[in-house]
């Protein structure tokens with residue numbers, strides 16, 4: 001009874017919402033802008049609106065690490081590397097730190113991979129600390145604000161909490177030295193210690209050329225209703241079950257493995273990218289973290305993302321009208337996924353597909369080389385520009401600093 005009322009409330013809530021959104025879309029079409037609360041800013045050009053100073057660090061903080069393991073260029077944390085390269089030749093870069101609005105420290109903290117390619121975060125805090133010590137002793141700008149006009153790219157699972165297990169990440173918390181800095185991160189979840197106010201949430205890195213190479217004709221019919229490839233259980237790390245994906249992926253499998261509308265499996269076919277272009281809905285459930293590259297893939301391939309990750313904060317949420325693009329399903333409602341998706345009116349599906357077809361949406365999800373207008377690099381800069389001008393309160397009066405250089409786990413204090 002209670003469940004049925006919930007579904008009803010949900011549907012009612014959805015349909016009311018859609019009516020409003022449909023109206024907005026109508027208006028947006030006239031101006032050829034993207035609909036949604038702040039959609040217009042997706043089209044902004046950051047050039048001329050901010051100046052970024054790139055610290056020059058010894059290559060052991062970046063290039064040398066990459067030389068040791070070139071796989072870092074293609075894994076889903078590669079945004080830290082490409083953002084560095086992008087900024088070096090970006091027109092927003094300034095060589096004069098006195099006129100900079102933002103300071104960027106190019107440190108590749110996720111490029112420490114196991115033989116299997118999984119990034120290890122254990123050295124990252126020491127590396128970050130070492131880099132901050134270096135910039136704060138060689139330049140006066142860190143001490144002037146204790147990092148409040150500095151930004152860092154931290155694409156780890158749980159960002160600057162620097163651990164891949166959520167429990168441990170929460171226990172560690174954000175590296176204390178980064179307390180005042182702006183963090184640019186893939187991890188986004190509301191009311192979570194690993195996401196602080198003012199952080200910029202970005203998409204994970206997905207290889208643009210490779211995706212481009214798998215594009216099929218946009219007129220190919222979408223004959224798959226629901227598509228998903230990936231783990232349902234992580235037996236190795238979660239033998240009892242229920243902890244991985246908070247049970248949401250297991251629930252998808254248990255409820256829908258025999259449902260003909262659901263094309264779901266753990267097997268990753270060579271036609272994975274093509275299949276997404278033949279699907280109407282692509283499931284984007286949480287895994288160990290709420291985010292995964294599936295979201296980027298779904299948007300790029302025009303498959304409506306079905307986001308199952310309670311309290312997720314999506315990339316560039318102040319610019320991209322996610323409510324117009326995706327379908328949001330609460331983790332507890334996974335058993336009703338079939339009813340929820342089959343109840344969506346066809347006009348709504350078509351409308352979402354139209355918004356998804358807007359090239360700006362895809363651009364904002366990608367870090368292409370060379371960079372292109374409205375891509376993820378530009379969205380990051382837009383996010384930084386929207387925080388300007390800085391408030392005067394960012395400046396530290398001498399003797400009134402707040403950073404504690406010895407705070408945090410003792411292990412982090414060891415030299416890097």
Ligand SMILES: *[C@@H]1O[C@H](CO)[C@@H](O)[C@H](O)[C@H]1NC(C)=O
Pocket residue numbers: 136137138139140143
């Ligand atoms: C910044 O502050 C640190 C710690 O107080 C100090 O060691 C360092 O010399 C200062 N940097 C500059 C450039 O004055």
Ligand SMILES: *[C@@H]1O[C@H](CO)[C@@H](O)[C@H](O)[C@H]1NC(C)=O
Pocket residue numbers: 404405406407408
């Ligand atoms: C800095 O942090 C250390 C370690 O947590 C603590 O012992 C010390 O009292 C703190 N210093 C200040 C000034 O708060």
